[in-house]
Amino acid sequence: MDIEVLRRAPLFASLGDDVFAALTDELIEVDLPRGSSVFREGDQGDQLYFIVSGKIKLGRTAQDGRENLLAILGPGELFGEMALFDPSPRTATATAVSETRLAGLKNENLRALLETRPEVSAQLLQALARRLRRTNESLADLVFSDVPGRVAKALLDLADRFGRPATDGILVAHELTQEELAQLVGASRETVNKALAEFVQRGWLRLEARAVVILDIQRLRQRSR
Amino acid sequence: MDIEVLRRAPLFASLGDDVFAALTDELIEVDLPRGSSVFREGDQGDQLYFIVSGKIKLGRTAQDGRENLLAILGPGELFGEMALFDPSPRTATATAVSETRLAGLKNENLRALLETRPEVSAQLLQALARRLRRTNESLADLVFSDVPGRVAKALLDLADRFGRPATDGILVAHELTQEELAQLVGASRETVNKALAEFVQRGWLRLEARAVVILDIQRLRQRSR
DNA sequence: GGCGGTTGTGACGACTGATACACGTCTCCC
DNA sequence: GGGAGACGTGTATCAGTCGTCACAACCGCC
Numbered sequence: 001m002d003i004e005v006l007r008r009a010p011l012f013a014s015l016g017d018d019v020f021a022a023l024t025d026e027l028i029e030v031d032l033p034r035g036s037s038v039f040r041e042g043d044q045g046d047q048l049y050f051i052v053s054g055k056i057k058l059g060r061t062a063q064d065g066r067e068n069l070l071a072i073l074g075p076g077e078l079f080g081e082m083a084l085f086d087p088s089p090r091t092a093t094a095t096a097v098s099e100t101r102l103a104g105l106k107n108e109n110l111r112a113l114l115e116t117r118p119e120v121s122a123q124l125l126q127a128l129a130r131r132l133r134r135t136n137e138s139l140a141d142l143v144f145s146d147v148p149g150r151v152a153k154a155l156l157d158l159a160d161r162f163g164r165p166a167t168d169g170i171l172v173a174h175e176l177t178q179e180e181l182a183q184l185v186g187a188s189r190e191t192v193n194k195a196l197a198e199f200v201q202r203g204w205l206r207l208e209a210r211a212v213v214i215l216d217i218q219r220l221r222q223r224s225r
Numbered sequence: 226m227d228i229e230v231l232r233r234a235p236l237f238a239s240l241g242d243d244v245f246a247a248l249t250d251e252l253i254e255v256d257l258p259r260g261s262s263v264f265r266e267g268d269q270g271d272q273l274y275f276i277v278s279g280k281i282k283l284g285r286t287a288q289d290g291r292e293n294l295l296a297i298l299g300p301g302e303l304f305g306e307m308a309l310f311d312p313s314p315r316t317a318t319a320t321a322v323s324e325t326r327l328a329g330l331k332n333e334n335l336r337a338l339l340e341t342r343p344e345v346s347a348q349l350l351q352a353l354a355r356r357l358r359r360t361n362e363s364l365a366d367l368v369f370s371d372v373p374g375r376v377a378k379a380l381l382d383l384a385d386r387f388g389r390p391a392t393d394g395i396l397v398a399h400e401l402t403q404e405e406l407a408q409l410v411g412a413s414r415e416t417v418n419k420a421l422a423e424f425v426q427r428g429w430l431r432l433e434a435r436a437v438v439i440l441d442i443q444r445l446r447q448r449s450r
Numbered sequence: 451g452g453c454g455g456t457t458g459t460g461a462c463g464a465c466t467g468a469t470a471c472a473c474g475t476c477t478c479c480c
Numbered sequence: 481g482g483g484a485g486a487c488g489t490g491t492a493t494c495a496g497t498c499g500t501c502a503c504a505a506c507c508g509c510c
Contacts, residue, residue: 060361062365062369063450068365068368070361070364081354082357082358085347085350085351086358114346116343118340118341118343118346121339121343121350122310122339124350125309125310125349125350125353126310128350128354128357129306129307129309129310129311129353130311131357132307132353132360133311135357135361136285136316136360137316139360139363139364140287140293142364142367142411143367144291144293146465146466177487177488179488186364186367186368187466188466188467188468189488190466190468190469190491191465191466191467193489194490197490197491207489209488371497371498372497372498402455402457403456403457404456404457412498413498413499413500414456415459415498415499415500415501416497416498418457418458419458422458422459432457434456434508
């Protein structure tokens with residue numbers, strides 16, 4: 001397994017090489033094809049996961065079957081950590097958006113580390129605080145912004161995290177279908193499609209297969225406010 | 226100051242009496258009338274707060290002045306803890322909903338405790354995880370439920386936390402104006418008012434000054450799904 | 451007694467979800 | 481290699497929810 005990504009993860013950055021080496025022995029490798037789930041809402045969770053490569057979507061399903069996505073996570077990020085502190089079952093389903101490799105860590109193993117290493121606790125607290133901040137941000141967006149605004153914001157966020165410079169703009173290979181993008185911003189696929197078409201028509205974007213190229217990031221930023 | 230509430234707070238429950246006594250010396254008492262703020266969005270934060278009595282609303286303001294509330298917190302709960310892990314300024318404004326007494330604790334003091342007491346870290350992690358869970362819940366509600374549904378949900382939540390049995394139902398003295406309730410559920414005051422009027426007309430609720438009496442909690446629960 | 455803040459209610463318009471359908475593309479199987 | 485079907489995408493029409501605006505009534509407090 002490529003452990004370089006994990007070595008650089010903030011949670012482990014403070015650890016000595018020996019402690020980190022001991023930890024890697026406890027990691028459980030998981031490989032997932034697109035569309036398969038790591039765990040589902042309601043499952044009992046005894047593990048948390050680091051993303052080595054690929055992308056994971058965290059989603060919830062309403063009783064009528066509609067879905068909404070809480071987050072798209074990429075390499076170096078961790079998820080499923082809430083089971084550590086709370087015995088209640090998982091409140092979200094984690095699904096691979098693309099072919100994905102994970103490193104799982106049993107709660108008990110991390111718990112032992114937390115007992116002896118206050119810096120690791122601090123890092124975990126920071127990670128949770130940041131997630132809470134992001135979620136609060138999304139809440140405000142849902143209340144204040146219309147669908148095109150939320151789409152613009154989501155694209156900019158994805159660009160920040162997964163964007164790569166291209167010849168004529170920023171290539172964002174988000175790997176999401178428009179349906180998934182719609183679930184992420186809390187709107188219908190059709191409305192998201194129209195918002196994208198409008199952005200394209202204005203020359204701010206170019207659409208590619210499960211990707212976009214941002215051509216005019218300034219305008220897009222302006223639209224997202 | 227009435228420290229009984231704090232002694233029972235989960236964050237301190239695991240501490241010995243001696244450690245707790247030392248901690249109380251570091252607490253800073255704050256009294257607030259209705260409407261005054263503990264801190265505002267953008268402030269630099271170096272303290273977190275426990276609610277001894279009263280209620281606090283956490284809110285954000287959009288650039289056009291519209292507000293939305295992230296949470297209503299009551300006695301025993303803590304807030305402002307995100308400044309501990311993240312140097313960035315406060316992302317919400319904390320305002321007293323009623324006359325409120327707080328106990329403030331400097332970040333540095335808590336940090337010292339975290340270094341030596343892993344149980345306190347664990348409690349703090351748990352508190353954050355629960356908040357994140359609640360926030361995710363709110364997100365899903367915004368996407369899936371209509372305004373009456375969200376109002377019903379908010380009332381049930383407030384009833385859980387602040388309700389007291391009355392002769393003909395559950396008295397929920399939330400102390401919020403309809404405007405504040407609207408900001409909490411992410412809707413306009415008028416729409417919230419109409420939802421409340423409908424519930425009253427169906428005999429599920431009785432309205433009182435900054436309070437409601439829930440008469441038929443079953444139906445209200447059903448409406449909230 | 452007046453005045454600001456809060457509540458109650460109606461009319462209207464805009465955004466957006468639902469529905470329906472055409473089209474393109476990819477995969478898998480024959 | 482080609483075709484069928486599943487999946488993803490592009491677009492239009494229509495109806496419903498909800499926000500905005502407007503205004504009346506009410507309450508509590510100075």
